[in-house]
Amino acid sequence: MDKARLSQKDKLFKPERIDPYHATMPSKGPAFCGDCGASYQAGRWSWQAAEASAERVTCPACRRKADNAAAGTLMLKGPFVLGHHQEIVNLINHVEQAEKEGHPLERLIRITPNSSGLTVTTTGVHLANRIAHALDSAFQGHSEYRHNDQRTQVDVSWSRNA
């Protein structure tokens, strides 16, 4: 078997992350996101300046934001959430800042207040987990996690009564 066919075969059978937003990256790099400025090189996203030859693309995080297609959803509920709204929003923004510095695809999509608390959506599973852990350690609530089989999606329910 010649080399071209071999690599074709490798591609077919290589177990990939089954995440549509990662699987459809149009370029192997170098590339940069025209929306947020993140750059893509050797399979990794970073905030480093892109090379002059880099191709302009839209990164998976910006595409998820545009489509409002969350990888992580947190439902924060209970009287404590309603009574400490701003404190919680500040904490969530702080966790996002810290997380996306090293992981550009981990971002907030939106924080939506509702009658039982807050709904928070993220572009990455990791950020959703980090927010839930930060809430646990700051406020000692109760959290439940539900992942899909591929672990490309997480729903977290977090609550604290008083």
Ligand SMILES: [Zn+2]
């Ligand atoms: Zn982007």
